[in-house]
Amino acid sequence: MVMGAKIWWKWLSNPTTPWAYLWTVKYGSNKSMEERLRMSGTSKGSVIWNSAIQHRDIIQKHSFWEVKDGHTARFLEDPWQQLPNLKDTIPGIADQDIQQHEKVSRFWDSHNAQEHRKWKEDRHIIPHSPEQTQLSLSTELQKRKILTSAGWDTLRWGYEEKGTFTTREAYKIIIKEKIIKDQLWDRIWNPSIWPKVSTFLWLISHNRILTWDNLRKRNFAGPSICPNCKQEEESALHLMQSCPMGRKLCEKITFRCQKDGRVTGDIKGTLHTWPQVPYKSKLLNTLWQLIPGLLMWNIWKERNRRIFKDQAQPIEQIWHGLHQNIKETLSIKGWSKEDFPSLPQEQAIWDNWQIQLQHPLISKDNSSKHLESPSSWTPPPNNVYQINFDGALKGNPGKIGFRGSIRNYQGTPLITYVGSIGWNTNNAAELEGLWRGLNLA
Secondary structure, rough: HHHHHHHHHHHHHHHOOHHHHHHHHHOOOOOHHHHHOOOOOOOOOOOHHHHHHHHHHHHHHHEEEEEOOOOOOOOOOOOOOOOHHHHHHHOOOHHHHOOOOOOHHHEEEOOOOEEEEOOOHHHHOOOOOHHHHHHHHHHHHHHHOEEEOOOOOOOEOOOOOOOOOOOOHHHHHHHHOOOOOEEEEEEEHHOOOOOHHHHHHHHHOOOOOOHHHHHHHHOOOHHHHHHHHOOOOHHHHHHHHHHHHHHHHHHHHHHHHOOOOOOOOHHHHHHHHOOOOOOOOOOHHHHHHHHHHHHHHHHHHHHHHHHHHHHOOOOHHHHHHHHHHHHHHHOOOOHHHHOOOOOHHHHHHHHHOOOOOOOOOOOOOOHHHHOOOOOOOOOOOOOEEEEEEEEEEEEOOEEEEEEEEEEOOOOEEEEEEEEEEEEEHHHHHHHHHHHHHHOOO
16 A cells, blocks of 8 residues: 555656656656646556555645645645645635636735745635635635745645655554554564564464465465374464464463463454453563464474474473573563562462563662763773774664774774664674774774
8 A cells, every 4th residue: 555655656756767757658648747646537557557546545635735936736726835725624715716726826926025925815815705714714824834935836745844755654644544543563563572473473463374274275285284283274273273282382371371371263363352451560461462472483383393394392392482482582671670560469470480580689779879870981091092882773673873983092082983784783783883893993
């Protein structure tokens, strides 16, 4: 959907590229850009064209004109200056004596030499309209400041300052416009869940993992029996719900958590209905949210191990792997004392998991003592060089960068360096800053 809209935008905003020119001739009947923007109806074409025209409403609904000379944007019908069109904003104005296709420039004083365009008086724009309509128009026009600088009206899109199409903003708009937001995707792409597990959950919720029933749909021939139990035909739902291995792992989770940890109904439904905050303890809630993904992922790993390596692990070893995954994920997070279970029944559940996490050693009273940073930089001794480095990132993991400098005993920077290595963790950012500094040294 978003990518189809992106192609439509590129067609409108880059008309001189060869493919866009071809589309204009083939599908656009050599119409101007503003006419193509307002295109209605459908026409069949290539797969890419069909996708673009199917999702063009994202562009049409959220485009606007940045007015300069006022010869392209329509006064009533078009959104301009990043505001909705006047026809929909002011009730009854469409019934006045303004022609529907009149351009914006018709309604300002062309002899004005001030910094901004000066609008004609309301009684001259809509002379026979009620006073309230004239007042509403005056209020709207005051919001729409137009510089007198030269140039042509420019097509813009969206609600951010740049006014250019981005897939990120388009996705946000699509999600916002949906009547009911699907909370499933927020759960799947939860930052607490490993990225590869999130990807696996997305695939299995769409029934895209290559179980034997899906492979047969692609005309692959092979054994269709479940490699984990060798009792029934393999499908994603069988692996996670009715296979004895999956059931035993779910029983262990139900016992440890004192809550139903089974995959019930279809997999997507289970992820939908999996309780968000069943405990008062933040630690237990985080553990609970990790379970569906890591459970299914470990079952899938065991299935693949038996097919591709001809190795079978006993149920206790699979459980140990799942338990270890949960322990590792919880261990790398920072927990405060308040995050640990405080209720006796929740403390018993936490004890069931037998995961040793240290309570924080820093209390509110002495936190400043332990976290205090040096107030000033200290130069190294004579004939010694000092590397100062740092890493930075947006999100963890996220896009990372690093910087550093090498200084002498006088504090003079001899070498400075800066760089980026793409997507990684904060530890990688720090280590890359150190490594580059050592290489330079």
